[in-house]
Amino acid sequence: MSNSALRTEGLTKHFGDVVALDHLDLEVAQGEVVGYLGPNGAGKTTTIRLLLGLSLPTEGRAEIFGLDCQRQPVQTHRRLAFVAGEANLWPSLTGAETLALLGRVHGQVDEAYRDELIERFDLDPTKKVRAYSKGNHQKVILIAALMVRPDLLVLDEPTSGLDPLMEQTFRHCIHEARERGQTVFLSSHMMSEVEALCDRVGILRDGKLVEIGTLAEMRHLSALTVEARFDGAVPDLSVVPGVSAVDVNGSMVRCQVRGPIEPLVKALAAADVTDLLSREPSLEELFLARYGEDGRAG
Amino acid sequence: MPADLGIRARIKAPVRASGSPATVVTALSARKALRSGVLWGYIFGIAIASSEISYVKIYKTAAQRASLAATYGTSKAVSALFGTAPQLQTVHGFTVFKISMTLMILGAVWGLLTSTRLLRGEEDAGRWDLLLCGQTTRRGATAQTMVGLGAGLVTLWALTAIIAVLAGLESSVGIGAGPSIYFALAMVATAAMFLAVGAVTSQLAATRRRATSFGAAFLGISYGLRLIADAGMGLHGLIWTSPLGWVEELQPLTSPHPLAFVPIVAFTAILAAVAVHLAGTRDVGASIVADQTHAPARLGLLFGPTGLSIRLMRGTVIGWWVAIGLSAFIYGLIVESAGTTISGSVNEVFSKLGVTGTGPDAVLGVCFLIEAILIGFVAAGQVTAARAEEAGGTIDHFMVQPVSRAAWLGGRCLLALVVLVLSGVAAGILAWLGAATQHTGFSVASLLGAGINLVPPAIVILGIGVLTFGLRPRATSIVVYAVLGWSLLIVIVGGFGTVSHWVLDTSVFHHMASAPGVPPNWEANGIMTAVGAAAALVGGLAFRRRDLEGA
């Protein structure tokens, strides 16, 4: 048996004519934190609902810890917890009642950890769900998922509605989960969150996995941004191999460089550089660069 | 930077949306209200038409009509239940007697459910917020919604009137267009009043469920006051304290008394104005009757999905049990006095309704048929509640846990079964209690048997509901209420023997023996239970093999 926490083979889902997911092959190793990105309607939620057995695949299969997601949902669910982007809780229950119910249904709860989470997320559990704000709904289902200490956390935009402070708390919790060896599958539109938490990132587009790898690998393939200030004349950098998107603004030059950086360094050294800044692209920039423009066009 | 003319050219003034802000909410709510107005107008019209036509077909001679009038017209118990019954020797009087109380209550329920759905329900769902961001105020939106509800009411009335006029034109019936239109107006008067009641309770209560239960309590009180007024205890003046009493005082078809429209119109207008006023005095999402926002944790029932279902629906179920138990108790109470005045010709009517036996047995048979219909509604409510959990997404919390779909649905079905059996037991025991206070000779065993006899038709409805839930989840509520409505229609129309045996067989209530007059047909009951169970099983298997579907 492999040590994968999650694996899909040719996983496909059609809704009528819409191909929501198209032959997805994905593998997440145990203990890994994997981000799952894609524009709206790319098929992220569809993937997750297939993994959870809430929807049935048109084709292909998925397994979690070697167990078939469709045929053994009860066994797979014993080892995972799920957080959706919309909480849909029972309005007449209080927070504490909701947590107790979900804990009992799951079967095992780390009660001390639950109480600690309630404290850290600053949740008032005596309040009825009806009276909670959007962020508080989200806190309830986050605590419900974390408190059972599952082997696998499946998260679909888990922090929608959380304030920056709570977002920070969430990140701490995911770091702790990772240290304990839990696996995390995180779909999100918060690039900084994915960047801060994930070992690997998969990018989905129109139901197809178009890219997967570590952030370092992705950056390697993309451009580095370089900004330089000159004392004297500004050299023409656009002729340097690998350099593109040159933008001159007075004595300031900004450009992007792809591949070996050596030619650019030499060109800069020949001129009178007073200030130099080079920066790796953020995940957001990577995402936008790849899917922004042609996303709009197509 | 030079101005980019290209971009500027592309910036246009916002396009004017079609429709004006002053009517958009009206249009939105009218569309929903119209749809149900059409459906219920059809049901109302058919019920009136069938009642008129069946009367003239069955009671052909003056002698038959006189004997009918002699038996029902003087029974205090009958008038307590169905309202006073003058002129039973005419098609006019009989139609009012046969159908008006049912339509009044149905109209009230329709009005209450429709207005709480379109007012508090929309607010619960958060859609109200979206509307209020537009060019309207809280009061404006409420008033507009009420106009939309009014459009639904007019549709209900128009359709009822058209069908009633057409049936009245039939030469043997011979009711003029004027009286038919007036009758239709009387029959939708409770709908109008309870649309307004629902609008007020939607302001008072924080959830749609509570708004509906406030309104239902008011309906119960109205019915109770009217019942006492008509029970011949010398308290007929009480009729003016009850909205249902006002409608009765309109005396359509028999001796029209349009002055009774004054309290009806005043009540409706005042409550509508109160609702609009209250809407402006409170925050959106808040309620006049303070809502509890904090509560100590009560974990007793929260052991799993089935326990949660018990907790969430116990209020509704207890409400049904009170309605079933109370009405059964009243039936038991009056059975002796009603039964002893029954003559042979009435027994003939009863036997065409499928009710057998004579005297008190036959009266209870009719009453138990009404209980069977109530229990049918309980069954339909159980299935639609299951579907609502899926549509609302709360089911997902269980379906991502170590809970199998079979366990979830099985638990719900078992719970529904228990609720239905207990409903039947409650009907039987309370009818016996009522009868026992009058020292009638019914044994507890026979009435308990008659109560349990009511359960199998409800099990068929439950089974059909679960089958639909498995195969076409989004159609669940339409299908169960269609089956129930159809069965009800067949009971009303078919009671008079003019309908083919094949059509009668499509009503779930037709297969139920009319206990206690005859012993329950346990064989037929066994078959119905088996059919219900088989349908539920197929539905369950289908549910395990499908996607969960949101609203």
Ligand SMILES: Nc1ncnc2c1ncn2[C@@H]1O[C@H](COP(=O)(O)OP(=O)(O)OP(=O)(O)O)[C@@H](O)[C@H]1O
């Ligand atoms: N129940 C459904 N019926 C029909 N089409 C659906 C259904 N669910 C999803 N889709 C379609 O499948 C595609 C993928 O949807 P999905 O919800 O997986 O996107 P997503 O990546 O989660 O998007 P978002 O970032 O907006 O959450 C979309 O085109 C969507 O319209």
Ligand SMILES: [Mg+2]
């Ligand atoms: Mg999504």
